[in-house]
Amino acid sequence: MSLIVQKYGGSSVADAESIRRVAKRIIDTKRAGNDVVVTVSAMGDTTDELIDLAHEITPIPDPREFDMLVTTGERISMALLAMAIKSMGYDARSYTGSQAGMLTTSNHGDARIVDVTPGRIRTALDEGAIAIVAGFQGVSPDTKDITTLGRGGSDTTAVALAAALGADKCEIYTDVDGVFTADPRIVPKARKIDALSSEETLELAASGAKVLHIRAVEYARRQGVTLVVRSSFTNDPGTIVYHPDRAEEFPVEEATIAGVAHDLSQAKITVVGVPDVPGSAAAIFGLVAEQGANIDMIVQNVQTQNDGVTDISFTLPKAYADAVTRAIEGAHERLGYEQLRLDDQIGKVSLVGAGMRSNIGVSSTLFEALRDAGINIDMISTSEIRISIVTRADLVPDAARAIHAAFGLDGESEAVVYAGTGR
Ligand code: ADP
């Protein structure tokens, strides 16, 4: 008997009818002779609605209570799903993250899994039941408080359960047929990728492709869990995400470019006229770190006027922009800069592909495509298998489409998005 962990995202369980549809899929997997553990997200846009509600109460909600609030979304969907399965004649039991043994750090809103002790899940399976586990949540053994794993974290719950239970497969069910060469919502000609290495998947996720939670990909890679991303609306086999060590088992033609990702979640801060002396960057980024913000790109201008000053720009998650701006303004005198600018209308577009290592001309093709589309580049950064550019937020869809076409990634037909609001 195989053990399969399945995760259903919010758009797959958006209403009662969808929940019944998913229940049937789960029962089919059980009837095929498998043990089944299911992780479920909150219905539709419930998590966003709960977050909006919290912000109607107070601009900076208490982190402990915030996690208490947002974890209720998954509690609703897990109970409804278990009810649906039971009403169809199969045994099912729902468990909160804490009941399922998801032990995490105490860092509210962005907790890390430290251990998984799925004793109750194993018992349920041994007794022939289907176990349904609330995604995105855990409990801290230190504080005994309920925590969340960060937005999109149900993917990570599924992978962690698959690893702890030694599952044969971890299937991530969503509203598109798999991982595409770009987000089908903004690049309609995106093509589904049949198999993708975890290295490229990680880089796509890190660059903003929200189809998989980045920590889920990291966890799967570390623990050797094979991931399948597929639609809960069709029978398409989806995308297999494999460990690079197992590449020879996936005889697909290795593409130079895996895909294009975009990210609208960042803001840019520019510190204008910083004294060009040792210690300036350390002082600025020390303040940024104190606010707990993760920096993505950093650009420092070359001093051209010989006036002893330079400009430093960096991007960071929008959620931290105000706090960091305030911190730098608070140290204005000590830092001795001329001006501080915040721009939250920026976006990042990234081209990802392991083949970049050995192909020349990738960046020139990318820059020509942007030039031809009339898109001005604000910042550039690269890694071994990625090139990212920052531009104005409203130009991001055009930039993604232009790059996608320039690298020959456009498919023949339009990609289908089966549900969801893309929020
Ligand atoms: P779920 O609720 O199932 O977790 P998400 O909204 O988190 O779903 O992720 C699925 C969405 O990810 C898709 O609807 C699509 O808009 C977006 N997406 C972004 N990049 C990609 C990509 N490269 N391939 C497929 N989907 C992508």
Ligand code: ASP
């Ligand atoms: N419901 C949570 C969110 O919207 C977790 C998830 O869907 O993965 O972020």
Ligand code: MG
């Ligand atoms: Mg998701």
